[in-house]
Amino acid sequence: MMADYKVITPDFVNLHISTSNSDIPSFNDKRFPKDTTIADLKAKLELITGGSSATMQLEGYSKDNKLICTLSDDSAQLGQYPLEDGMRLHVVDKFSIKNELDFGNVPKFELSDELYANKADSLRAFLMRNKLGHYNEDNIQNKEKLKKEEQEICEAVVLGSRCKVEIAGAATRLGCVMFKGKVEGLDGFWIGVKYDEPLGKNDGSVKGKRYFECPMNYGAFVKPQNVLCGDFPEEDYDLNEEI
Structure with a gap:
């Protein structure tokens, strides 16, 4: 059949x-x-x-x-x-x-x-x-509201504090807040983070302008809403440990 x-x-x-x-x-x-x-x-x-x-x-x-x-x-x-x-x-x-x-x-x-x-x-x-x-009045009002909220979150972040960065589709990363504010050439407000591991995209500079110091690939600029400050101690990565 x-x-x-x-x-x-x-x-x-x-x-x-x-x-x-x-x-x-x-x-x-x-x-x-x-x-x-x-x-x-x-x-x-x-x-x-x-x-x-x-x-x-x-x-x-x-x-x-x-x-x-x-x-x-x-x-x-x-x-x-x-x-x-x-x-x-x-x-x-x-x-x-x-x-x-x-x-x-x-x-x-x-x-x-x-x-x-x-x-x-x-x-x-x-x-x-x-x-x-x-x-589109609703869209304009929403954009202005989001910009204001973003600025408020940015201003509340304390320089030097430990933080956790959570971005949709990416692994959670730990680091330290090194910068906050405007970045030339980018819209809105940004948080400069020095990661504990080389999981970033830069060395604390953007298009030749330096905002903070860190080794290459340890630095990143992320939106304030993706940064959570708190007691996040640096993890101990034992590179000699084998499983």
Whole structure:
């Protein structure tokens, strides 16, 4: 009796993205879930290409650049179309959002603020619709709150104190606090730690500027929220001990 076999296909597809606007370069392969609806796919492509999800049309091309399908049903899923890894997804649109950013020195027709605010395909509408930049008030407030909390944690850390550094995905490390404050070229506040073992990334300096002294690979700069100060005695590493 023959066994039943089931063909299993990947849940994602990698597609090369191109556009009908010759001024917009093509994009390297993007990975999309096959269960994404075409409407949601257009919303993602709006962020990638600058086209408008309300007006764009999508075409699928084979690896030898032959048109194989038109993704015209917004309620359909991407996996319902015969698209495979390495094929090309072509975005056809007027790219009015992108064009607003690329007018250069060419004289442009300027709308009044009232008329511009009512345009559905303007850059402002695009930013507001996706809650980007200064149109995302919650994000701005959260960032300011986090920065303030980070500064408060940093100021509370005592120089010279023993500490434990815990970062997601990395082993816990013990050391001593050698620096706290701003680091040139890096955003926010930082804690400079001299580790008990050579598990760091530097010698207490960043881009040629020194913040504290320690041997190479014993130093590290970590965010204040990843540092816990306390009674953490240096462990005794007996290199001669064998098991």
